[in-house]
Amino acid sequence: MIELSKQFIPATDEVWRLQTIDDPECKFFQRMAKHGHYGDRPGHTLQGIYVCSASGEFLASVNSTNADSVLRMMQRGLRAWKAMPENKRKLSADSEFKPRHRWEDSYPENGLVVSVVTRDLPAQCDPSSPCEVRWNRDFVWFSQQEARQWLPQNPEVGQTQTLPAKFTARITRFHLVDTVNGQTTHYNKREVKDSEISTRVTRLEDNHVHLEIFGKTKANSPGQRAHESPHGVVTQLLGRATYDLQRRVFEEFEIVALGRRWGHTQFNVRRNDEESGPLGYVFRLTSEKTPHVAPAFLHAYEADWVRRSRR
Secondary structure, eight states: OOOHTTSOOOOOOOOHHHHHSSSSHHHHHHHHTSTTTTOTTTOOOOEEEEEEOOOOOEEEOOOOOOHHHHHHHHHHHHHEEEEEEEETSOOTTOOOOOOOOOOGGGGTTTTEEEEEEEEOOOOOOOOTTTTOOOOOEEEEEEHHHHHHHOOSSOOOTTTTOOHHHHHHHHHHHHTTOOOOSSSSOOOOGGGSOOEEEEEEEEEEETTTEEEEEEEEEEEEEESSSTTSSEEEEEEEEEEEEETTTTTTTEEEEEEEEEEESSOOTTTOTTTTTTTTTEEEEEEEEETTOOOOOOOOTTOOOOOOSSSOOOO
């Protein structure tokens, strides 16, 4: 499959947006995907893997995590591509597919951009035991102005400050969630309880401020939405960071959060695994080469720098 994929141009996107929005690129996808495995059924998901030409001609598709099924689909698509007339392969020069709005447009340049990996842990939280194989990844965004608020205005060694409540809520509601098996819903404001994150200045060196990060979080939902039970996540956090006062950016940032989860939501595949179990999160600063993938719940951030309207 790896060798065969060299004959394709891979691309990935969030299917809900592609199948529901009327941006030109979404319409392009919808016209193509209606010929695929789910057909043209309004209101039904178009999730899956597709092979198409640059001109939008459907070639093959499948919705499967089975490697053999995906490989056969790719082979069918490649055969269909080779059988196409040359003039049907390419996109017309006057075609326009520039979107009016994408969440990546809100990427916070020079802000705090953090990758967060979530995974189940051994039942007894024994660090010598192997971790569960399932894990998931998301990103956390803070603007440059917000990032500066992680440390005191005039830092001194030993100085401690509590993170603004709205930042603690952002992390707790949208990122300390149970996505190990897939997607889930986020928590609302009322469901965040007894949560506080603080920083302590441990060292000053030239223009660099070294921080210790610590705290606790708790989100507890009564499970009033359809297809979910009472559910929640509780964690304790410990981390460290280094901030460059001159450049106004974080040069290092890492947090480990350990805790427990319980209950299920509609899509997090915990319906048969509702009992409390340990899970962990690792937050790490991304590099400049990391793709600008928007956080899953960016649309729910309470931040004025997030662009919500179409241009």
